[in-house]
Amino acid sequence: MRKLGAVAATGVVLLVLALAGWMRAPLPAAQGGATISGKVKFTGAKPTMPKIDMTEEPKCKAKYTAAPPTDEAVVVNANGTLANVFVYVKAGLPEGYKAPAPAGPVTLDQDGCRYHPHVLGILVGQQLAIKNSDGILHNIKAKGTKNRPFNISQPTVMTSDRTFTAPEVMVPLECNVHGWMHAWLGVLPHPFFAVSGSDGSFTIKGLPPGTYTVEAWQEKYGTQTATVTVAGSETKTADFTFAAK
Amino acid sequence: MISALLLLAGAAPFPISHSPFPVQDTTRGKAVYVKWCAGCHGDGGAGDGVAAAHMLPRPRNFTGAIYKIRTTASGQLPTDADLMRAIDEGLPGSAMPAWKGRLSDAERRDVVAYIKTFSSFFADTSQHVAALKFSGEPSGATGATALKTGRQFYDSIGCRKCHGDQGRGDGPSARTLKDDAGFPIFAADLHQSWRFRGGGSAVEIYHRLRTGLDGTPMPSFSDLIDQKFLTDEQLWRLAQYVRSLSPPEPPEVRDVIHAPQIVGPTPVSPDDSTWARVGRYWFPLVGQVVRKGRWFAPAVTGVWVQGVHDGRTLALRVSWDDRTQSPDSAWLPFEQRVLETVAGDDSGPPKAEPWPDQLAVQFPRRLPESPAGMERPYFLMGSETDPVYQWRWTSSPRKSLAGLARGIDRFDTLPGAVAAQASFDHGEWRLVFTRALATPDTANEVQLAAGRAIPVAFFGWDGSSGEHGSRMAVSTWYFLALDRPTPPGVFISPVLAMLVTLGLGLVVVRRAQRRATARAGRQR
Numbered sequence: 001m002r003k004l005g006a007v008a009a010t011g012v013v014l015l016v017l018a019l020a021g022w023m024r025a026p027l028p029a030a031q032g033g034a035t036i037s038g039k040v041k042f043t044g045a046k047p048t049m050p051k052i053d054m055t056e057e058p059k060c061k062a063k064y065t066a067a068p069p070t071d072e073a074v075v076v077n078a079n080g081t082l083a084n085v086f087v088y089v090k091a092g093l094p095e096g097y098k099a100p101a102p103a104g105p106v107t108l109d110q111d112g113c114r115y116h117p118h119v120l121g122i123l124v125g126q127q128l129a130i131k132n133s134d135g136i137l138h139n140i141k142a143k144g145t146k147n148r149p150f151n152i153s154q155p156t157v158m159t160s161d162r163t164f165t166a167p168e169v170m171v172p173l174e175c176n177v178h179g180w181m182h183a184w185l186g187v188l189p190h191p192f193f194a195v196s197g198s199d200g201s202f203t204i205k206g207l208p209p210g211t212y213t214v215e216a217w218q219e220k221y222g223t224q225t226a227t228v229t230v231a232g233s234e235t236k237t238a239d240f241t242f243a244a245k
Numbered sequence: 246m247i248s249a250l251l252l253l254a255g256a257a258p259f260p261i262s263h264s265p266f267p268v269q270d271t272t273r274g275k276a277v278y279v280k281w282c283a284g285c286h287g288d289g290g291a292g293d294g295v296a297a298a299h300m301l302p303r304p305r306n307f308t309g310a311i312y313k314i315r316t317t318a319s320g321q322l323p324t325d326a327d328l329m330r331a332i333d334e335g336l337p338g339s340a341m342p343a344w345k346g347r348l349s350d351a352e353r354r355d356v357v358a359y360i361k362t363f364s365s366f367f368a369d370t371s372q373h374v375a376a377l378k379f380s381g382e383p384s385g386a387t388g389a390t391a392l393k394t395g396r397q398f399y400d401s402i403g404c405r406k407c408h409g410d411q412g413r414g415d416g417p418s419a420r421t422l423k424d425d426a427g428f429p430i431f432a433a434d435l436h437q438s439w440r441f442r443g444g445g446s447a448v449e450i451y452h453r454l455r456t457g458l459d460g461t462p463m464p465s466f467s468d469l470i471d472q473k474f475l476t477d478e479q480l481w482r483l484a485q486y487v488r489s490l491s492p493p494e495p496p497e498v499r500d501v502i503h504a505p506q507i508v509g510p511t512p513v514s515p516d517d518s519t520w521a522r523v524g525r526y527w528f529p530l531v532g533q534v535v536r537k538g539r540w541f542a543p544a545v546t547g548v549w550v551q552g553v554h555d556g557r558t559l560a561l562r563v564s565w566d567d568r569t570q571s572p573d574s575a576w577l578p579f580e581q582r583v584l585e586t587v588a589g590d591d592s593g594p595p596k597a598e599p600w601p602d603q604l605a606v607q608f609p610r611r612l613p614e615s616p617a618g619m620e621r622p623y624f625l626m627g628s629e630t631d632p633v634y635q636w637r638w639t640s641s642p643r644k645s646l647a648g649l650a651r652g653i654d655r656f657d658t659l660p661g662a663v664a665a666q667a668s669f670d671h672g673e674w675r676l677v678f679t680r681a682l683a684t685p686d687t688a689n690e691v692q693l694a695a696g697r698a699i700p701v702a703f704f705g706w707d708g709s710s711g712e713h714g715s716r717m718a719v720s721t722w723y724f725l726a727l728d729r730p731t732p733p734g735v736f737i738s739p740v741l742a743m744l745v746t747l748g749l750g751l752v753v754v755r756r757a758q759r760r761a762t763a764r765a766g767r768q769r
Contacts, residue, residue: 081533137403139464142320143425148372149311150320151457153464155402160468165371176462177406179421 032208033233039083040196040216045077052113052180059136060113060178071180072118073220081200082242084119085218086170086186088193089204090225092212098189101125105161105239106171108183110138110154115173115183119219121193122185124164131159137177144171147187150177169217184219216240265671274359277352282360285340290363291425299541300340301394301587303428310364313458314443316376319465323365324376328357338433338440338546356590364413377455377467382448383478395486398475402483407432407462412490413672415568420579425460429582430600432462434566434672435487437546451484496527496547500723501698504552504559506730511553511560515668523551530705530718535625536653542587543718544568545705548604554727559682559693561725563604563703564675571708572599572641584711600708602640603717604648604676607702608691609636621700624722626650634691636663636678640708643667645678649689653715661686682727695727 049070054061075083105127109116111134122128132139132154140160141151146168154161164171164187175181187195192212194202204214211229221242228238265419278286285304287293292306305312314331315323323331332353334365337342344353361367385391399405399412407422409415412435424430438445443453457465472479505523512519528550532543544567551562569576581597609622610632627633632649639645645665648658667676682693693699703720706712 137406140461141462141464141746145309148320148322148366149425149459151459151462151464152319152468153402153466155469156474158468158472158474160472176464177403177418179418179423 021235032206034207034209035203035205035235036089036207036212036214036228036230036238036242037201037203037235038087038238039200040082040087040202040218041200041239041241042076042080042082042244043241047074047244049074054113054178054198057136057178059232060134063112069112069114072106072114072182074218075118076199077198079199081196082218083196083198083200084117085196085202085216085240085242086119086121086184086193087196087202087204087214087216087240088121088169088186088188089190089207090163090169090213090215092210093190093192093208098190099123101127101163102191105129107131108185109133110140110175110181113138113175113178113181115181117183117195119170119184119195120165120186121195122187123191124187124189127161127163129159129161130154132157138175138181139177142171142185143174143175144168144187147171158240169215186217214238216242218242221245256406269358270355271358271362273352274355274357274727275357277348278359281344281348282356286360290360296340301428301542301583301586302424303340303426303586304340304432306426307360307363307703309425309460310361310366311460313460315456315459316379316452317374317456317465318377319457320459322372322374324374324588325357326376328360329539332357334444334493336442336444337444337558338437348366379452379455380477380481381479382451382485386447387489392486392489393461394479395482395484395489398479398483399486402466402469402475408435409568409672410443411671412436412487413566413568415672419568420576422462423582424462426584429579431568434460434546434568435490435493436566438488438491438540440546441559445491445495447481447485447488450487451481453482454484484493498529499526501611502526502550502552502701502723502725503556504554504561504725505728506695507553508556509555509557511555511679513560513664513677514666515562515677517677521553523562525549525551525564528703528720528723530703530720533625533715533717533719536715538653538715540582540587540716541719542710543705544707544710544712545718548703548705548720550703552725552727553694554682554693554695556695556718556730557682558679559727560677562675562677563606564673565604565705566672567602567669567674567707568672569602569707569709570640571602572598576709578642579664580709580711583657595711597711598713600706600711600713601642601707602674603706603712604638604674605650605704605705606636606678607650608634609700610689610691611687612691612694612699621722624702625719626653626704628652629655634659634689636665636680638665638676638678639673640667640669647680647690659686660688661690693725693727695729697726699725699727701725 052069077083099121106122107129109131132138136159137155139151139153142149146166147164150162167187167189169186170184173183173185192204192207194204194226196202200215207230209231213225214228215223215225217223224240228236230236283294285294285296290307292304297304310322312323315327333345335341405416406418407416414434417434422430443449454466456493457463469475490697491495528545529547530543530545532540545565548563548565553560578598584594584597622631622633627650630653632651634648635648637646645663646658647661648656650656664679684690700722702722705718
């Protein structure tokens with residue numbers, strides 16, 4: 001009998017704790033089925049990106065057999081669209097919306113003295129796994145203003161983990177040993193972001209119904225926004241066009 | 246257990262506080278700040294005070310709360326004690342002065358509280374502000390194996406990428422470096438630990454390796470211990486190796502260079518073995534800010550000087566650290582960035598050009614008649630009416646000239662030359678001037694005589710930092726003394742006597758031994 005009482009008491013305590021935890025927890029991610037997708041187009045003369053001289057790092061240089069590496073500030077795809085554009089929901093989610101950070105990390109690889117990917121997104125609190133596949137000295141420095149910075153050294157094949165505490169578009173990442181190495185990290189409190197790929201397209205899935213401000217960010221050309229309303233599980237298209245400068 | 250309890254008991258009477266500075270007053274802190282700090286750091290703390298545009302490195306921008314000298318992990322906020330330390334000691338090698346004797350304890354505490362108000366990060370309680378737990382320095386710092394281990398990690402980590410093979414800040418990445426605000430930044434010269442921002446001891450170097458210098462390319466190496474790339478002790482060895490590159494004590498500035506007399510001929514090469522046996526003297530140089538065409542960021546921070554003579558000729562060796570053997574076209578973009586950052590008083594930044602490196606040694610034309618008469622020409626290259634006698638060396642074309650300077654802008658070559666030989670090695674120039682003590686042109690060329698105090702001054706230019714003409718580093722007048730030979734009876738004979746005695750003794754002992762063995766052989 002006493003045993004039963006103890007179990008019950010424990011149960012109540014646990015329940016209270018769980019409730020308290022639940023009440024303090026951020027708003028749970030609203031489950032939605034809507035999708036926003038589109039293409040990032042480009043008009044005007046395709047800029048020629050400067051070649052990167054990797055003579056100082058033979059190990060990296062050797063990885064470019066077909067063509068010498070070039071700067072990635074603007075990457076125009078074969079179909080005339082833009083790659084590496086960060087597209088994300090800037091406004092329209094409920095106030096204070098905060099999705100729990102996924103358990104798995106986002107990986108940023110240093111390979112051939114370049115970052116892969118060049119542009120990426122992550123959730124607040126999610127782990128960024130910074131990998132050095134080159135096995136030569138890189139340092140990786142994050143230069144956000146809303147997040148605390150960091151600057152760590154990786155002289156060998158290794159992975160370092162870091163997290164970010166505040167939404168920020170974008171946190172610049174760079175290597176100072178190789179001045180040409182830059183990457184851009186969008187830190188968001190929700191998973192509604194995408195990066196345009198090698199065909200210029202992007203897809204943001206799982207949106208709850210609503211009216212959203214969607215922003216497209218390009219390293220050199222700045223930002224553009226669109227307003228999109230989605231309901232249920234429909235898919236809406238939002239295309240962006242950046243012009244050569 | 247008991248000692249722990251005693252410790253606790255001992256600690257109990259003192260109030261326990263999480264901040265080492267319980268009473269801080271931001272209102273009073275503001276008054277101190279406005280009076281003493283705003284001129285450099287700016288009214289709003291953005292590092293943009295009226296004097297800031299001339300400085301490299303720039304005064305700290307407090308709004309980002311990014312600090313170099315911390316005891317916290319990479320990217321974390323500094324502790325109050327860290328900020329206090331920077332204010333107390335200043336940041337050597339930069340314009341940031343030490344405030345300890347100038348402001349009271351309360352004033353310094355209050356100003357710490359005030360500069361924290363410039364950034365919202367300090368108010369954010371979720372920010373982690375905790376000093377790292379540092380281990381103590383292992384012994385054996387200067388042992389050969391310790392230094393070898395240190396050097397091994399200097400190589401395997403790749404410090405040379407920025408700091409260069411010998412640590413003079415001349416690595417292949419050095420010319421591309423920027424700080425977070427985009428200003429050019431020099432990889433520290435590891436041979437000048439007295440100019441390290443956070444202090445030059447092995448302990449302080451170890452702390453910087455653990456924490457990195459936030460806002461600069463200098464990373465933290467703490468992750469390497471966590472990842473077992475090296476042990477904590479090995480990181481200490483690295484710090485000790487870096488420490489060993491600089492002299493054990495910061496160089497003391499002495500007024501007189503003593504040039505001993507040697508048995509001739511005097512060395513003409515900068516790498517002659519004689520120099521290893523001659524004392525060297527350090528003279529700091531500062532930017533030329535007296536006259537228009539001012540220069541606030543001198544690259545040559547000082548020169549090491551040695552001298553010897555043989556009664557007929559003087560050899561003067563000047564060596565200094567310089568990242569580049571100018572002109573070096575690879576450094577032109579860096580030079581341009583330096584020129585754009587350090588606003589001169591001219592209109593607009595000058596264009597980067599492939600200037601050579603230069604060095605000048607300056608003397609008065611004649612020594613004062615009476616030893617008491619110490620009036621000397623104007624230190625900044627004399628004047629129209631009272632010129633100075635100078636030796637000038639340039640790296641490209643490689644040549645040396647002797648002549649008269651009448652102010653910064655006028656130099657008239659004299660027919661009587663000065664010989665010079667220079668070598669450049671891993672970020673160091675070594676230059677030897679040789680000239681006869683006595684020359685025919687007694688009116689213009691200083692006559693160097695033993696036993697006299699000969700006024701001397703130095704000027705340096707680093708072409709790859711855009712230095713040329715009045716954009717240079719200057720010293721004040723010092724003295725050169727050619728020492729008379731020490732009479733043999735006083736100095737050499739006791740030593741010789743000792744050697745002779747020792748030598749003779751050995752010979753005697755050997756003979757005796759040989760005779761003894763021979764006798765033993767015969768007896769067998």
